[in-house]
Amino acid sequence: MATFKDFRNNIKPNWCPGCGDFSVQAAIQRAAANVGLEPHELVVVSGIGCSGRISGYINSYGFHGVHGRALPIAQGVKMANRDLTVIAAGGDGDGFAIGMGHTIHAIRRNIDITYIVMDNQIYGLTKGQTSPRSEVGFKTKSTPQGSVEPALSVMEMALTAGATFVAQSFSSDLKELTQLIEEGIKHKGFSLINVFSPCVTYNKVNTYDWFKDNLTSLSSIEGYDPSNREMAMQTLMKHKGLVTGLIYQNKERQSYQDLVPGYSEKPLTEADLTISKEKFDQLVAEFM
Secondary structure, eight states: OOOGGGGBOSOOOOOOTTOTHHHHHHHHHHHHHHTTOOGGGEEEEEOSSSGGGGGGSBSSEEEEOOTTOHHHHHHHHHHHOTTSEEEEEEEHHIIIIITHHHHHHHHHHTOSOEEEEEEOSEETTTTSEEOTTOOTTOOOSSOTTOOOSOOOOHHHHHHHTTOSEEEEEETTOHHHHHHHHHHHHHSSSOEEEEEEOOOTTTOSSSOHHHHHHHOEEGGGSTTOOTTOHHHHHHHHHHTTTOEEEEEEEOSSSOOHHHHSTTTTTSOGGGSOOOOOHHHHHHHHHHTO
């Protein structure tokens, strides 16, 4: 059985010292081992940004895609080979700006993949610009007078879009983050895990200390029920989205794959997709 060390490779991450993404990488490696995966059974697909490099730092199949397009690639991989465990990963700019259209529809489809967003409330790779997760008044090179746009409430958005698994964690809490990724992998459907992952170089507002002072653990809220969607929404609104833990899970809704005729028979990678010349000519004739 593989251990988390088997998911390490010899590529040294070039993130800034103190970057929250180091913990996310470690949590993915630990979670993959804890659920019994082998490296050849895992695919990590990433987009563009500091966090997009993560697919190259984990010993598994990996795909480093273009900006905002991690999710369509990840969904395609899962549809082609249902036997693979697929994790998509990226930053808040990648997933909630240029990739937002894909995020919403991946949630709506409920394809059985896990999406981990490293949310640092800034564009780090391009040296510090306001992102969709930056708060009003946030000053960066692109908003020197302070942002006038409200931050996107992504957890509430996910619930509204019909998400069946919504969780949020803090990169400083490796134990909780690992557990949530494990639960996301085991969930039969689309799992969204937003991770507050501080950028120590360009974001001097949302620091480790700031998050420690402002986050509320759902485990500390008496009577909280993650199967209650209305309670989840009310709790998010009350705490302005600054909560950690399993926010909501719907175990009853079927995944996209369960609803596609023939999908459960065998992976497309093992199917005979050849057609006869007669059938080919017939198809061509229909479009001529």
